[in-house]
Amino acid sequence: MNTLEDFYYVLIFLVVAVAFTLAPIVMAYLLSPRSRGSKTNATYECGIEPFGGAWIRYSVSYYIYALIFIAFDVDILYLFPVALSYTKGGRIYEFYSLLVFVFILVLAIIYAWGKGVFTWKRKIP
Amino acid sequence: MQFADIIFLIIIFVTMIGALVTVLSGSIIYAMIGLVTTMFGIAGIYVYLNAPFLAMMQILIYVGAISILIAFAIMLAGPLYKNPKEWTTITKFIASLVVSVFSFLVFFKVIMHASWMNTKAKEFTVTTKEIGRALFDKLTFPFELISLLIIVSIIGAIMLALLSKGEE
Numbered sequence: 001m002n003t004l005e006d007f008y009y010v011l012i013f014l015v016v017a018v019a020f021t022l023a024p025i026v027m028a029y030l031l032s033p034r035s036r037g038s039k040t041n042a043t044y045e046c047g048i049e050p051f052g053g054a055w056i057r058y059s060v061s062y063y064i065y066a067l068i069f070i071a072f073d074v075d076i077l078y079l080f081p082v083a084l085s086y087t088k089g090g091r092i093y094e095f096y097s098l099l100v101f102v103f104i105l106v107l108a109i110i111y112a113w114g115k116g117v118f119t120w121k122r123k124i125p
Numbered sequence: 126m127q128f129a130d131i132i133f134l135i136i137i138f139v140t141m142i143g144a145l146v147t148v149l150s151g152s153i154i155y156a157m158i159g160l161v162t163t164m165f166g167i168a169g170i171y172v173y174l175n176a177p178f179l180a181m182m183q184i185l186i187y188v189g190a191i192s193i194l195i196a197f198a199i200m201l202a203g204p205l206y207k208n209p210k211e212w213t214t215i216t217k218f219i220a221s222l223v224v225s226v227f228s229f230l231v232f233f234k235v236i237m238h239a240s241w242m243n244t245k246a247k248e249f250t251v252t253t254k255e256i257g258r259a260l261f262d263k264l265t266f267p268f269e270l271i272s273l274l275i276i277v278s279i280i281g282a283i284m285l286a287l288l289s290k291g292e293e
Contacts, residue, residue: 006177007172007177010172011132057200057201057202058197058200058201060201060286060289062197062200062201063197063198063201063286064282064283064286064287066193066194066197067194067279067282067283067286068279068282068283069190069193070190070191070193070194071275071276071278071279071282072275073185073186073189073190074185074186074190074275075271075272075275076185077181077182077185077186078260078268078271078272080181080253080257081178081253081254081256081257081260082257082260082261082268083257084253084254084257085254085255085257085258085261086257086261091261093261093265094261097261097265097268097269100269100272101268101269101271101272102272104269104272104273104276105272105275105276107276108275108276108279108280111276111279111280111283112279112283115283115287117283117287
């Protein structure tokens, strides 16, 4: 029960988020013109004429970013409880423990950098 | 009915709606969004069961990471995914129906026959702060090993992705 009471503010956030998402849809429904033309259902592309299909295959380079993101997401999961119980310099070994943890993770970034994951080969000159 | 019960019912409702959208949707993007909704609902169940750390894990890993991975997998896949209804045959439908009904019956039987109330165990709750304390004091070495495990997985993933790209 206690946890649920702690999460009341999360509930408020959820309600506000849903309302915030619904508001533009309702506003668009109220304000938009009812006429329908040939381009009413066209893909929206920042106001310019869309070219090519929306269903294209993306480069695998994006996927590597997603994989790296997941690994760092998992490490956030372990850093979160540790950050909650960090005593702000009360015990010095906590700082070194965290330092080693983050340092090992930095090696992953260095490896990816060295492998050229972050450099994009230009296809359009 | 208490307020918490109403919240619980809403969570169950959202979870089941998400699961139904996942299974029955004709478009794979909608199915993915349904899956995200289901995962979010499961996180709500964890909160209800006094496990906030598990709920946070559920949101970070499943709602955040796994769904992103699925989205990228959809983006990488060919136009095969356009209309799943076209390659859903009646045989596949019947097979999936049999499997789901069978597993539902098994779970139903297990849940109904389990003795929930006569456990004498003390109520077990762990706060996120206690987990962090344990990681600092008792489990320092495993804590560092976690980061090693993560870096190994990152390097493996990068290597596999680069190999599939056809690079050395």
